[in-house]
Amino acid sequence: MLDRIQFLLGEGFLALRRNGWMTFAAITTVAVALFMIGSLAYAYSLAKGQTNNMTGLFEIRASVQDGTSQAEISAIAKQLRAVPGVKSALWIPRDKAWAKYLADNPKHKEFAEVGNPYPDMFKIVLNDLKKSKAVVATVKKTKGIKPDEVKYMSDLARLIVGLQGIVSWLGFVFGGMLFITAGILIYNAIRLTVISRRLEIRIMQLVGASFLTVRIPFYIEGFVQGALGGAISVHLLYAAQTVINRRVPQLITNMELPSFPWGLFFATLPLLGAVYGLVCSLIAVRAPLRYR
């Protein structure tokens, strides 16, 4: 058995060496494709982490109409909490808000004489930025809420949601295109190997080598190309992230970079590459290795 594995591995690695440049091109393209996909995933998670930290983006302030009773306030709170996209709805009485402001800004003591400018209001926290527009519309329509005094940083939220969408779209399109290119390169590399090894293949078929014996070396070739591409990409990503982690805090203070699941990436990218390479090789050898 060991003897058999040794023979098949030997043939597989011989196949890899036969078309050095094509193999190199296939591996680097897989690496670049997975690097692109991985770095965009990283950028996406970074952007999402940052927006999660920007509490203002997730908050809507809605003033309540004057003379609203406590029972009505409870009913409004219940209604607001039931709106899809709302994480919580907190009632903030105007006196409490004013007292907090004065406590937080002791230098503005003179404002106390001016009087409390705050209305009674709800602080509504969102759990999904994409639903902010719909939530604002629903809040404005809620009975007991002043529609003109529903405040939300809508433009900035829209911009951030848009940017997140662009990042994920870019990742999907460019990463996908590179991934397909990598697949074509693996396919071509294996087809070239089949051509360069046609004599060996013919001999194997003449003497009655099994289908798998003829094919496995090419499967190994595709698997190794994909796995190497994946392994290179994850190391590149890690190196890039290390540089970002060092540089960004120097440039932007108070910016905390979110933790990234590196363990998962180190395990999945080479595996993803390997499976992809294997699939490409399965397709590449289907027709040319038919027994003749």
Added chain:
Amino acid sequence: MGQPYIGYENAEVRYTEFVYGLRNATLSIERGEFVFFVGRTGAGKSTLIKLLTREVRNTGGRVTLNGRDLTDMPDWSVPSLRREMGIVPQDYALLPRKRVWENVAYAMRAVGHSRRDVRVRVPEILEQVRIGHRADAFPHELSGGEQQRVAIGRALINNPPLLLADEPTGNLDPEHSWEIMELLKELNNKGTTILVASHDMMVVERMAKRTITMESGQILSDSQAGATNA
């Protein structure tokens, strides 16, 4: 009467509506025979051999080997079928960057023999085809006859009861052609059934074996020119 070792019953190979490789070929070959298929290029002699190796599939009639019908044999059975026979191609098909012994060893490893098996069997096979003294030579360092011996040696790795040779003397001078025929005769004397496609009439006549003459995909004559198993 029992079933023949090899049987062609109205075997037909049709490439297009009007182009035939073989037409109504009916033929029986018994175990241990030495048979020549002769005829011009395109006469159908190689097709008869390729039907047995399943390089070509018959479009009509029936082809049997050792009681097994090859007509509807599934593709996945072809490797095991090939291991029951030795095939000697016209162009030798030797790996140029491997030595003589490595060429035979490679084929053995491909069909699943262990390295220990290879170490024992390769020298035996090379001696059997009388090329042991050139075991370390590369194919380009060998004469045509020597290369053909290596190809025959490689065809023997599975100890096949049947050896098929397509124009084994096609690229050889008369002296080397005769050497190869002597070798095939020796294998036949040990019980191997041998089928040879050839257009080298001089050699065929000198061998005085059963000769099947082909023309335009049809069997013209089947003559028992000498003793079946001389």
